[in-house]
Amino acid sequence: MSDSDTTVPSQRRLQRPPDFTGGQLDTFRAVVLRHGVPGALLGAICFVLPLALVKFRTGLTPAFEDPGRYLVACLVIFALLVIYASVIDRRFQPMQVVWIIYLGLVSLWEEWVFRIALPYSFSGDAFVVAVVISNVLFGAMHYFTLRWRWFWCVGAALGGLALSRQYIQHGDFLMLVGLHWVATYINTPRYPGLKRALLGK
Numbered sequence: 001m002s003d004s005d006t007t008v009p010s011q012r013r014l015q016r017p018p019d020f021t022g023g024q025l026d027t028f029r030a031v032v033l034r035h036g037v038p039g040a041l042l043g044a045i046c047f048v049l050p051l052a053l054v055k056f057r058t059g060l061t062p063a064f065e066d067p068g069r070y071l072v073a074c075l076v077i078f079a080l081l082v083i084y085a086s087v088i089d090r091r092f093q094p095m096q097v098v099w100i101i102y103l104g105l106v107s108l109w110e111e112w113v114f115r116i117a118l119p120y121s122f123s124g125d126a127f128v129v130a131v132v133i134s135n136v137l138f139g140a141m142h143y144f145t146l147r148w149r150w151f152w153c154v155g156a157a158l159g160g161l162a163l164s165r166q167y168i169q170h171g172d173f174l175m176l177v178g179l180h181w182v183a184t185y186i187n188t189p190r191y192p193g194l195k196r197a198l199l200g201k
Contacts, residue, residue, distance in 0.1 A: 014188070015147045025147060027193045028099070035145040036106060043109035046117035055120045056112065059173030070174055077178055078104075081185050088189060099191035107180035114138040115164050115176060135160035159183065 015024050025031050046052055063070045078100065085096040114134050123130035139157030142148040148156070163176050 014149065014152050016149050019147075021144055021147050025192060028095070028102075028191050031146065031192050032102070035141075036102065038145060039106065039109050039113070039141075043113050043117075046113050046121075049117055049121040052117035052121045055116050056173065059116060059167065059171055059176075062172045063174050073178060077182060081182070084185075085189065095191055100185060102191075103184050103188070104177075104181045107177050107184055110138065111163065111173065111176045111180055114160055115167050116173065119164065131164045132161070135164060 012024070018024065025034060081100045082097060085100065086092045089096070114137065118134040118137070119127065119130040135157045138160040139153040139155075142156050143150065143153045163180060166179065167173070167176055
């Protein structure tokens with residue numbers, strides 16, 4: 001059985017055949033190293049941008065005003081995703097919980113970088129242009145780090161634009177993270193390598 005045969009279907013569905021960006025990412029570790037770690041570093045670097053920090057604090061105001069509501073919402077989302085994972089796999093997989101938490105953290109830094117830090121720091125008098133460019137970069141990142149097929153990257157960019165619109169309208173950063181968390185889990189519900197784990201390989 002080849003690696004492509006044992007790669008989780010959702011990962012095969014998203015990724016291109018091997019090309020100049022490398023081969024398929026079929027392990028959790030590969031995804032973390034190629035996408036999670038670089039993204040977390042980018043998110044940390046963006047904290048030096050003063051305009052972004054101002055907007056970030058503003059985006060957290062609703063959570064500071066009613067922290068209990070946001071904590072409950074986080075726990076409910078987490079519980080529903082764990083239940084969903086158990087249902088689609090017909091058994092509980094502990095690593096699925098780790099995958100759910102990981103996707104939540106990815107949603108956190110991606111919303112921070114692409115919906116707040118970049119567009120609000122470099123917009124000047126062309127805010128709409130900055131928002132569009134930031135979300136194009138968001139889609140392009142998935143092309144190179146996760147090796148997604150180009151049409152999925154376009155979908156990611158369009159989804160990012162919808163999230164940017166939500167933030168402009170509501171100014172609620174954690175709401176964006178929650179929406180992103182649910183959407184990205186539904187799109188990639190199984191961690192890379194799960195099929196091999198189920199087969200005991």
